[in-house]
Amino acid sequence: MRQYDIVIIGGGPAGLAAALEAKKSGGQRILILERDRELGGILNQCIHNGFGLHTFKEELTGPEYAARFIEQVEKEQIEYLLNTMVLDISPEKVVTAMNREEGLFEIQAGAVILAMGCRERSRGALNIPGYRPAGVFSAGTAQRLVNMEGFLPGREVVILGSGDIGLIMARRMTLEGAKVKVVAELLPYSGGLKRNIVQCLDDYGIPLKLSHTVVDIQGKERVTGVTLAKVDENRRPITGTEEFYSCDTLLLSCGLIPENELSREMGVVMNPVTSGPVVNESLETSIPGVFACGNVLHVHDLVDFVSQEAASAGRHAAAYVAAEKSGEAAASSITVKPQGGVRYTVPSILRPQRMEEEQILRFRVGDVYKNHYVSMYLNGERLAHRKRPVMAPGEMEELKLKREQLLGCPAGSELIVTIEEA
Amino acid sequence: MESRELICIGCPMGCMMTVTLEDGRVTAVSGNTCKRGDVYARKEVTNPTRIVTSSVRVDGGELPVVSVKTREDIPKGKISEVMEALKAVCVQAPVQIGDVVLADVAGTGVDMVATKNVRAAAAR
Numbered sequence: 001m002r003q004y005d006i007v008i009i010g011g012g013p014a015g016l017a018a019a020l021e022a023k024k025s026g027g028q029r030i031l032i033l034e035r036d037r038e039l040g041g042i043l044n045q046c047i048h049n050g051f052g053l054h055t056f057k058e059e060l061t062g063p064e065y066a067a068r069f070i071e072q073v074e075k076e077q078i079e080y081l082l083n084t085m086v087l088d089i090s091p092e093k094v095v096t097a098m099n100r101e102e103g104l105f106e107i108q109a110g111a112v113i114l115a116m117g118c119r120e121r122s123r124g125a126l127n128i129p130g131y132r133p134a135g136v137f138s139a140g141t142a143q144r145l146v147n148m149e150g151f152l153p154g155r156e157v158v159i160l161g162s163g164d165i166g167l168i169m170a171r172r173m174t175l176e177g178a179k180v181k182v183v184a185e186l187l188p189y190s191g192g193l194k195r196n197i198v199q200c201l202d203d204y205g206i207p208l209k210l211s212h213t214v215v216d217i218q219g220k221e222r223v224t225g226v227t228l229a230k231v232d233e234n235r236r237p238i239t240g241t242e243e244f245y246s247c248d249t250l251l252l253s254c255g256l257i258p259e260n261e262l263s264r265e266m267g268v269v270m271n272p273v274t275s276g277p278v279v280n281e282s283l284e285t286s287i288p289g290v291f292a293c294g295n296v297l298h299v300h301d302l303v304d305f306v307s308q309e310a311a312s313a314g315r316h317a318a319a320y321v322a323a324e325k326s327g328e329a330a331a332s333s334i335t336v337k338p339q340g341g342v343r344y345t346v347p348s349i350l351r352p353q354r355m356e357e358e359q360i361l362r363f364r365v366g367d368v369y370k371n372h373y374v375s376m377y378l379n380g381e382r383l384a385h386r387k388r389p390v391m392a393p394g395e396m397e398e399l400k401l402k403r404e405q406l407l408g409c410p411a412g413s414e415l416i417v418t419i420e421e422a
Numbered sequence: 423m424e425s426r427e428l429i430c431i432g433c434p435m436g437c438m439m440t441v442t443l444e445d446g447r448v449t450a451v452s453g454n455t456c457k458r459g460d461v462y463a464r465k466e467v468t469n470p471t472r473i474v475t476s477s478v479r480v481d482g483g484e485l486p487v488v489s490v491k492t493r494e495d496i497p498k499g500k501i502s503e504v505m506e507a508l509k510a511v512c513v514q515a516p517v518q519i520g521d522v523v524l525a526d527v528a529g530t531g532v533d534m535v536a537t538k539n540v541r542a543a544a545a546r
Binding site: 059390 | 429430431433435455472473474475476477479485486487489491498501505538539
């Protein structure tokens with residue numbers, strides 16, 4: 001069986017950054033497994049600009065951002081296999097994969113980094129009634145068709161969901177000559193960035209209908225129209241508010257779900273809130289030596305933070321491989337508990353002895369909060385109390401923790417992260 | 423005197439701002455919480471610009487299209503002309519990031535450049 005110190009599942013932004021940092025931290029024998037025909041993942045179809053403001057201090061398009069990392073991977077001579085699908089990872093870290101050249105094969109990994117990204121929520125998962133004609137696409141599928149394959153999937157478009165991909169596609173389809181009639185959003189606020197609302201919808205006069213959803217899809221062979229209705233505060237359609245829109249295409253931009261089939265199969269403990277693995281300060285899952293980063297861990301808004309997080313996973317994986325050889329003992333841990341509007345934190349377990357000098361705690365809130373405080377309490381004692389002018393579910397938040405704040409606290413300690421009124 | 427309503431794009435706050443203009447000159451900005459809102463509002467009402475990204479056909483490449491962008495931001499009012507100009511463009515593979523696919527697009531003085539490397543397709 002082939003042996004590698006670190007095997008990275010997925011060659012998108014997370015996998016690339018993890019590989020580079022693992023190498024920089026002294027990791028040897030690193031392999032990236034990618035199922036697509038090229039590295040770069042979803043960035044390849046995100047041709048709009050706005051990537052890399054934090055990482056490179058300039059606004060790049062998705063393919064340009066990916067290229068910067070791919071060039072470094074090539075320069076560092078990090079190995080990768082394309083068109084290669086991973087089928088299984090055993091708890092003993094035997095990776096089973098296949099491709100056309102080699103058929104089915106196994107790799108023994110010293111450490112594994114899960115970087116498989118996420119998938120879009122499908123029509124089936126949304127339970128939209130109506131026929132099943134052609135013309136219903138996820139926004140990301142339409143994005144790939146337009147930007148990479150050169151097809152325009154429709155002429156008259158309705159978009160359900162105001163996540164960033166939906167907004168970006170509203171502009172993209174408009175620029176390519178399609179008529180985007182309306183964007184409907186179930187919630188009373190958009191999950192997309194303000195910048196995208198203004199530059200993708202307002203710039204082109206595309207209406208955004210908040211608290212609206214699709215209640216029917218018409219058409220037998222091809223979509224001929226959809227019916228929207230207003231929803232009440234329980235997100236139930238209100239009778240009498242139905243409105244028909246004739247269209248040949250419905251795009252769905254209704255959220256992303258981490259792609260964790262492999263993680264679940266191997267027995268990694270999952271967080272039901274994020275649909276990603278539960279991880280500690282090293283971004284290590286419940287299986288020692290198996291790390292997770294990027295959208296497979298929790299869905300991010302900005303690729304810059306994916307790269308940052310993945311770099312941290314890469315560093316820790318390299319340290320794990322080195323420490324395993326020297327047989328370093330395990331450390332006691334603190335549980336991080338999200339409360340009062342904080343939906344989750346990543347990581348959710350902290351072992352102070354293993355923490356880096358500064359630890360980033362990422363989280364999301366469940367509602368829109370204006371002029372509130374984010375607070376941290378360690379065993380009842382307040383560690384931090386930071387004012388935030390605005391927090392929204394669509395924007396990932398972060399807090400920084402110093403290792404010295406946590407060193408020496410007793411085993412079984414609890415760190416509460418919560419939102420408090422001003 | 424003229425006034426325009428704007429939503430600030432600087433952060434998730436999305437402040438509703440009102441810009442007051444006199445003879446095309448900004449005389450007041452209100453509703454913003456910070457300096458960024460003020461700067462954005464003044465630019466947006468006097469000289470709104472955008473980076474335009476799109477894709478153009480590739481001949482003989484591993485992919486049928488290559489993504490492109492305006493190297494710098496262009497006047498917002500020129501967006502549809504830029505898109506129109508791109509319709510006829512077809513580039514020969516290989517394409518490198520930064521290659522000019524259309525110089526001085528729609529008379530903006532700004533070049534349209536490739537944002538992705540597309541290799542030539544392997545001979546069959």
